[in-house]
Amino acid sequence: GAGVSQTPSNKVTEKGKYVELRCDPISGHTALYWYRQSLGQGPEFLIYFQGTGAADDSGLPNDRFFAVRPEGSVSTLKIQRTERGDSAVYLCASSLSGRSNTEAFFGQGTRLTVV
């Protein structure tokens, strides 16, 4: 596709439920990043993939959060036992390589609301 695509754009779920958020990066981009953005805040790093492997998952807040990228393209962020504090916009970004100085392109985000 032309850009980074995230689905769904909006997700409302009940506290305690499981959710999956999908990211489809720009074709050919080997690096993929997940961020979380709360209202009025900057994007908060969660995890990044270089190819299929998680190169750095130090930003995942706890073990309820997990992400995969099995074929080195599409990635899924999984949140178990959702809590109201998980409500935020989840942003995905991709870049051409895992080198730290290449431009990252963002998707439009998934707005997650836990009620």
Next chain:
Amino acid sequence: GENVEQHPSTLSVQEGDSAVIKCTYSDSASNYFPWYKQELGKRPQLIIDIRSNVGEKKDQRIAVTLNKTAKHFSLHITETQPEDSAVYFCAASPDKLIFGTGTRLQVFP
């Protein structure tokens, strides 16, 4: 890990004036410093970036400066226009982008 601080949190200027946003970072291994503009309800979009081998970069009305010794970098917007109104984020990257907390810029006609 990397920590990025950004100031000011809000900035109001008259159309035509200049705006300056400043950031500091902590990790001396950071070598890439992009600036993103985010309009309400939209995705962050890169407006300019600078790498650690240069001290300044300019693109039309936008310029960035980098002082590696002091670990700070700045965004300068000249001749501001109402459409420059948005939230601006700086970021520093040793291996992944770490963002500042953002500056809400309002340009009044």
